[in-house]
Amino acid sequence: xxxxxxxxxxxxxxxxxxxxxxxxxxxxxxxxxxxxxxxxxxxxxxxxxxxxxxxxxxxxxxxxxxxxxxxxxxxxxxxxxxxxxxxxxxxxxxxxxxxxxxxxxxxxxxxxxxxxxxxxxxxxxxxxxxxxxxxxxxxxxxxxxx
Numbered sequence: 001x002x003x004x005x006x007x008x009x010x011x012x013x014x015x016x017x018x019x020x021x022x023x024x025x026x027x028x029x030x031x032x033x034x035x036x037x038x039x040x041x042x043x044x045x046x047x048x049x050x051x052x053x054x055x056x057x058x059x060x061x062x063x064x065x066x067x068x069x070x071x072x073x074x075x076x077x078x079x080x081x082x083x084x085x086x087x088x089x090x091x092x093x094x095x096x097x098x099x100x101x102x103x104x105x106x107x108x109x110x111x112x113x114x115x116x117x118x119x120x121x122x123x124x125x126x127x128x129x130x131x132x133x134x135x136x137x138x139x140x141x142x143x144x145x146x
Contacts, residue, residue: 014120021116030079036109038062038072039081043098043106054093081105 022033029036041061045053059069073096076082081102087093098105121129 018116018120021119022112025112025116031076031081035072035076035081036105038069039076039098039102040106040109042082042096043102043104043109046098047104047106052087052089052093053096054087055096056093058096 019033022036026033026036031039038058041058042053045057055066055069055073058064058073059066062069064072073082073084077084080099083097083099084094085097087095121132124132
């Protein structure tokens, strides 16, 4: 009966199931999947050569509000995953960096994400997996342009 379900409900169910599996993986590090995702964004930006990462950059990437990102960053800092220091370029901002504990963690996150996706696509052909990725990318492009 899944075809009779509204598309939004299907996406919500998939999101909850995916987040649950990622939460299980993140729990071994003492954080949630949302915290892990933000940490991954910081790690990825650093690896790409970004010299200063600010809270507003992360808010745009993660599509979250300023207060929500503030709490996420405070928790990650209190757990020793990130460090927030005044920016050398603009003292109004804090520069966010991974600590030694979390440097390069985006590689771990990508592997975990791929594991969960593989579980969810267990009965898919390779062509179907590629098509799912292509269609998802198109949806995201449209969402970003709204």
